[in-house]
Amino acid sequence: MAITVLILRIVSQVKWYSIEPVHLKIAGLSKRLRWELSNIWESLTPNFFLLKKTLFCYFNNMNPFFDIHFHVMTFKEPNLAAFLSSLDSSPASLLQGNITKDYILTLNGILKGQLFSQIENTLTAFSRPIDETFHMMEDDLKGKYRKSNNKGEYPSVPYIRDSKLYFRSQAYDTIILSPLLMDFSQTQSNIDKLYYSFPAFDKITPYALDTISAINKYYEDENSLFEFYPFIGINPIAHSYEFLVNHLSRFVDITHTMHPRHKLNDSERVFFGVKLYPPLGFDPWPQDSNELKKVRYLYSFCEKNRVPIITHCDDQGFKGINPLEAWKFTDPASWKTVLENYPKLIIDFAHVGRQYAVNSGSNIIENVHSRIKRLPQGEWFYTLMDMINEYDNVYSDISFTGCYKEFYIQFLNYLDSISLEKRKKIEDRILFGSDFSVNLLRVESYLNYYYIFDSSPLSDEFVHKIVSTNPMSFLGLKEKEEVKKKGMLSFFTKRLPNSNSSS
Ligand SMILES: [Zn+2]
Numbered sequence: 433m434a435i436t437v438l439i440l441r442i443v444s445q446v447k448w449y450s451i452e453p454v455h456l457k458i459a460g461l462s463k464r465l466r467w468e469l470s471n472i473w474e475s476l477t478p479n480f481f482l483l484k485k486t487l488f489c490y491f492n493n494m495n496p497f498f499d500i501h502f503h504v505m506t507f508k509e510p511n512l513a514a515f516l517s518s519l520d521s522s523p524a525s526l527l528q529g530n531i532t533k534d535y536i537l538t539l540n541g542i543l544k545g546q547l548f549s550q551i552e553n554t555l556t557a558f559s560r561p562i563d564e565t566f567h568m569m570e571d572d573l574k575g576k577y578r579k580s581n582n583k584g585e586y587p588s589v590p591y592i593r594d595s596k597l598y599f600r601s602q603a604y605d606t607i608i609l610s611p612l613l614m615d616f617s618q619t620q621s622n623i624d625k626l627y628y629s630f631p632a633f634d635k636i637t638p639y640a641l642d643t644i645s646a647i648n649k650y651y652e653d654e655n656s657l658f659e660f661y662p663f664i665g666i667n668p669i670a671h672s673y674e675f676l677v678n679h680l681s682r683f684v685d686i687t688h689t690m691h692p693r694h695k696l697n698d699s700e701r702v703f704f705g706v707k708l709y710p711p712l713g714f715d716p717w718p719q720d721s722n723e724l725k726k727v728r729y730l731y732s733f734c735e736k737n738r739v740p741i742i743t744h745c746d747d748q749g750f751k752g753i754n755p756l757e758a759w760k761f762t763d764p765a766s767w768k769t770v771l772e773n774y775p776k777l778i779i780d781f782a783h784v785g786r787q788y789a790v791n792s793g794s795n796i797i798e799n800v801h802s803r804i805k806r807l808p809q810g811e812w813f814y815t816l817m818d819m820i821n822e823y824d825n826v827y828s829d830i831s832f833t834g835c836y837k838e839f840y841i842q843f844l845n846y847l848d849s850i851s852l853e854k855r856k857k858i859e860d861r862i863l864f865g866s867d868f869s870v871n872l873l874r875v876e877s878y879l880n881y882y883y884i885f886d887s888s889p890l891s892d893e894f895v896h897k898i899v900s901t902n903p904m905s906f907l908g909l910k911e912k913e914e915v916k917k918k919g920m921l922s923f924f925t926k927r928l929p930n931s932n933s934s935s
Contacts (some may be wrong), residue, residue: 442601446686489670497597497604498903501742501782501831501865502569504611504643530829553876557869561644569868570608570657572878573597584880590845591882595657599882599899603890608659608903610865612707612742615665618752619713636665640683644702651693659693661907663742664703667712668726680706686737688908704907705740706730710761711838712752716743717769731774738778738908743767745812746783746832749870764816767865771823780827780863780906781819784843785812808842817846821854822863830898831865833879840888863906864899 522554559567571577575590591597597604615636623629633721647660664683668676685701716726734741744762751758760766764781787810790799802809820827833839847855865882875881890898 436617447748463544478680493605493901495602495604496606496904497599497602497899498603498608498609498610498864499868499905500610500780500827500863500867500903500906502609502611502868503614504560504565504646505639506562506642530584541879554869554872557872562643563649565869566609566646566650566660567653567656569878570607571883575879577877577879581874582880585877585883585887586879587883587886591879592657597657599886600895602900604900606659607657608661610661610663610704610742611643613643613665613703614707614709614712614750614906615639615667615670616712616752617667617670619670632670634671636679640664640700640703647702660702661704662702663705663707663740665707665709666730667709667714668711668730669715669718669723671726673722673729676729680730680733681733684733684737684739686739688738690909699901705742708732708741708743709750710744710766711749711758713761715761719740728773731770731777735774735777740778740780740906740908742780742782742829744783745781745816745828746786747789747812762812764812770821771819771826775823776825778825778827778906778908780829781816782829782831782865783833783867784808784828784830784839784862785816785832786810786839787812787885806838806842806845808839808846813846817850817854817858820858827861827863827902829863829865830873830885832867832874834864834866834885835871837884837888840885840890842891845894859897860902860905862898863903 479916504590509677557568560568570592573592575592578586578590591599591740595605597607611634616639617635618632620632623632643662647662650656650658650660666679668677671679674767683700683703684706685704686698688704708716710716715723716727720725733739745764747755747759747762764785767779767781767861771779785810790810799809808814816826816828820828830839845859864885866878868878875884885895
């Protein structure tokens with residue numbers, strides 16, 4: 433008995449949560465014994481949730497579910513001035529760039545009076561503290577907000593039940609979300625045009641710190657389920673070279689450590705990747721030599737440290753420059769020079785390159801043809817799929833575009849029309865993302881978005897790849913087998929407490 437107590441004492445001192453659970457998989461224990469053991473643990477510790485989760489992960493192989501693309505921000509963050517100045521362009525480009533059929537301000541929506549409630553719903557989500565938004569999303573997947581008067585379509589049972597997420601044929605024990613931060617810092621030359629002009633200031637650092645403290649606050653609730661792998665925004669043109677260098681080394685995690693929940697308190701290096709947003713003026717390969725030096729540093733940092741990049745890639749969304757210029761920078765073809773120079777760069781082109789304004793372009797006949805055949809429209813999509821075929825590290829996420837039921841049909845039709853070899857590559861590179869809470873301009877809720885994806889004609893196998901296997905490889909998280917091979921040795925060498933701290 434004394435020995436048992438001693439062992440339990442030691443055990444209770446160990447920071448179990450800092451151990452990468454899959455390392456501790458013990459083979460050969462019967463299911464019954466595993467269950468008994470986990471019950472004993474639960475009753476012995478006040479911190480039982482973490483232990484239960486840890487035990488679950490190492491007795492069962494971890495099966496994570498990812499939403500790789502969503503946004504949390506408060507009213508402090510969006511730069512309304514930049515948005516309004518983007519409206520200061522010709523009426524034609526305004527119409528194409530900001531009010532396009534099928535996108536947010538649909539005529540149908542306006543006529544039915546939905547627009548006001550859509551915007552109100554979106555603003556309600558954006559105006560809450562960030563940590564409360566995380567809880568709101570989690571509660572939504574648990575079915576907390578379902579009412580009889582909901583307009584959207586919903587699953588008959590909530591996706592999160594008994595601390596797991598059930599989706600299609602799988603049960604996921606870990607739910608990983610990547611909030612993407614956008615850098616709304618303005619350039620001095622833009623500000624100088626204003627009557628009330630002030631020195632440009634850094635908007636991304638306070639946003640990053642706000643997000644880190646919100647994540648910490650969310651993690652304080654031990655019953656909360658999400659883990660966060662955030663992406664830090666940077667718009668190099670709005671900052672000095674020195675700022676950029678410092679920003680990346682200050683905030684970006686280059687250790688690719690799993691289960692970030694338990695290391696946040698002692699580090700600011702919690703960002704797993706970098707978010708770029710061309711419509712705010714990010715030129716992927718600028719002519720100006722000073723600007724080129726900055727983006728070259730950014731790409732080489734990411735390539736060397738295997739830090740993934742997510743870049744916005746549809747023709748809509750918030751703009752800080754005029755639409756035509758924004759489209760030039762956003763077009764995946766503009767990124768080919770980048771990939772020729774940095775072929776190992778890992779990039780996710782978001783929204784599968786959807787173009788809402790294609791019908792006003794020159795390829796009207798082609799677009800009519802693809803509409804009849806129910807294929808995706810617009811050149812960007814096809815350029816992007818060819819780039820996935822050509823470069824092993826190019827990915828694409830379905831965020832926002834996944835609001836449209838028709839998208840899934842068009843996408844499957846496209847996959848049916850190409851070679852098996854190319855299809856396989858594409859199927860291994862598509863990622864699930866929601867674009868919450870921007871997507872609330874199109875769907876009723878986070879849960880509604882999941883349901884639209886769930887009820888799509890994509891197969892269970894493909895869905896599992898999109899929500900789990902592909903994001904694992906995009907983020908560079910170690911594959912289960914690889915982790916197992918390294919075994920206990922790497923556990924002792926790599927996972928000692930504070931070995932990853934930023935100091
Ligand atoms: Zn987005």
